[in-house]
């Protein structure tokens with residue numbers, strides 16, 4: 001029986017709904033300790049983080065992952081208990097099987113295999129795990145990176161095990177993510193009777209010109225690796241419910257997912273100037289969800305692409321789409337960051353599963369990447 005499958009099952013059986021770790025990190029720490037890793041438990045509030053490192057000097061390669069999972073949803077809709085790992089038609093079913101306890105298991109077994117055959121490494125090998133990736137992510141990787149920066153430590157190469165693949169493991173890996181800028185805009189008018197519009201200010205009418213212009217805002221991607229950035233309005237609300245009343249306010253939510261070619265400040269300025277131009281009486285509340293990043297094609301991407309080619313026999317596609325990940329906290333330190341994990345078709349869903357073969361192949365790819373970057 002496969003060691004990666006066994007460990008994935010052991011981790012899935014622990015109910016680590018975010019921000020709970022439920023003992024997952026202890027299992028990983030115990031196994032890494034046997035290979036001489038130095039273990040630090042960096043806990044902030046309810047969140048558990050593990051920083052395990054082997055070696056004294058040289059560039060750090062780190063596996064980055066999370067032990068928390070999203071809630072299972074209605075249990076009666078699952079074909080098997082979400083926390084009882086179940087093999088079914090070449091799949092391993094259970095909450096976290098794909099996102100991302102399968103990858104965490106492959107981190108551990110690939111390190112074990114690599115170190116068993118090659119005990120002298122050049123550089124350092126680390127594992128960083130958090131129990132708060134699926135939650136607010138405030139006390140997780142962001143805090144660990146702060147801690148490492150204060151110690152003067154910096155990750156050179158970071159491999160995030162998030163599920164990135166489509167048809168088979170390794171067909172897609174990620175080299176960057178878009179940033180996210182959100183805003184809530186409140187437009188102030190003056191409430192009144194629809195029959196007496198001269199005694200009221202209709203915020204819907206006041207906003208209509210700006211709405212049209214905002215919805216057409218785009219920012220060009222100049223890296224060649226991202227889509228152009230566009231603005232999306234997700235909510236718009238006004239009206240008192242009565243049909244004979246001009247409302248007093250209008251509230252709107254918008255979001256821009258943007259490439260590294262545009263800063264969040266540029267986006268803020270462009271939105272602000274549309275509103276100013278239309279002489280709207282408004283308030284705006286900004287939220288920066290995450291900064292964009294793009295990893296240059298260098299040692300880490302080379303090692304990843306070559307390993308996938310060797311193990312699976314395919315040319316992997318590097319992508320920058322999808323939501324955000326904890327890689328966003330590591331990339332600003334100057335680290336090369338990639339994401340490579342199993343198929344993502346079932347993540348966060350009922351009956352989440354991972355192909356058992358993917359786990360085995362992921363293990364092999366990870367072993368190969370370690371050899372390419374760390375062989376003395």
Ligand SMILES: [Zn+2]
Nearest residue numbers: 099100133162
């Ligand atoms: Zn995840």
